[in-house]
Amino acid sequence: MNVIAFVTQKGGSGKTTLCVNLAVAAEAAGGRCLILDMDPQGTAEAWYHDREAASPKLVKLAADGLAEAVAAARRQGFTHVFIDTPGRDEPSVAAAIRIADFCLVPCRPTPADMKATPATIATIRRLAKPAAFVLSQTPPRGFRIKEAEIGLAVLGPVAPVTVVSRNVFQDAQGAGLGVGEFEPGGKAAQEIDELWGWLVKKMEKMQDGTQKNIA
Ligand SMILES: Nc1ncnc2c1ncn2[C@@H]1O[C@H](COP(=O)(O)OP(=O)(O)OP(=O)(O)O)[C@@H](O)[C@H]1O
Ligand SMILES: [Mg+2]
Numbered sequence: 757m758n759v760i761a762f763v764t765q766k767g768g769s770g771k772t773t774l775c776v777n778l779a780v781a782a783e784a785a786g787g788r789c790l791i792l793d794m795d796p797q798g799t800a801e802a803w804y805h806d807r808e809a810a811s812p813k814l815v816k817l818a819a820d821g822l823a824e825a826v827a828a829a830r831r832q833g834f835t836h837v838f839i840d841t842p843g844r845d846e847p848s849v850a851a852a853i854r855i856a857d858f859c860l861v862p863c864r865p866t867p868a869d870m871k872a873t874p875a876t877i878a879t880i881r882r883l884a885k886p887a888a889f890v891l892s893q894t895p896p897r898g899f900r901i902k903e904a905e906i907g908l909a910v911l912g913p914v915a916p917v918t919v920v921s922r923n924v925f926q927d928a929q930g931a932g933l934g935v936g937e938f939e940p941g942g943k944a945a946q947e948i949d950e951l952w953g954w955l956v957k958k959m960e961k962m963q964d965g966t967q968k969n970i971a
Pocket of ligand 2: 771773
């Protein structure tokens with residue numbers, strides 16, 4: 757079982773969006789997925805509430821319930837646990853990073869988001885966790901993406917898939933769906949599938965011990 761945490765103290769950068777969409781993509785690819793919503797705002801929980809499908813399953817919890825929830829997921833045969841965390845650097849974020857096998861750090865290509873990442877990366881480094889940035893809510897193309905990639909690469913690995921800003925992410929969220937369900941085969945769905953495919957390969961390599969990718 758793999759545990760993936762979505763972390764960055766910058767609010768609105770795309771943690772919840774990536775978390776629920778990758779969980780839906782992982783289920784569609786044959787996984788059994790559990791989302792753990794650690795954000796008191798409950799954005800992922802609200803999405804789950806609006807959702808008709810029973811999977812991926814979602815449980816809302818605080819830091820003191822995390823270890824038991826992950827242990828229970830392992831016993832129950834889940835293949836992946838996705839942890840959505842609050843947009844502040846607080847104990848629950850460190851707890852999520854500590855228990856994760858891999859941390860994804862969404863970042864918009866803006867100075868404000870990029871300035872906020874070092875604090876999150878410091879915690880990831882302290883806990884020696886594999887991690888990667890994901891550029892989120894980007895323009896479809898242009899120099900901003902390249903500049904952000906170069907800036908972030910100084911701090912750690914950057915996922916090779918960029919998630920473009922598209923209305924379908926907001927529409928799907930409002931409908932309790934993943935973008936692949938709301939607009940099958942659309943560009944957003946393709947990006948999410950590619951990002952998931954990249955992450956799966958990354959985690960397989962880590963488990964083989966053939967690659968170390970510590971931010
Ligand atoms: N790729 C995208 N395209 C368009 N809108 C997006 C995209 N990613 C996220 N959004 C929108 O941006 C807003 C913030 O995204 P999200 O809730 O995922 O961020 P967050 O990091 O979880 O924020 P918080 O720190 O408040 O929990 C939401 O309204 C979401 O629908
Ligand atoms: Mg959120």
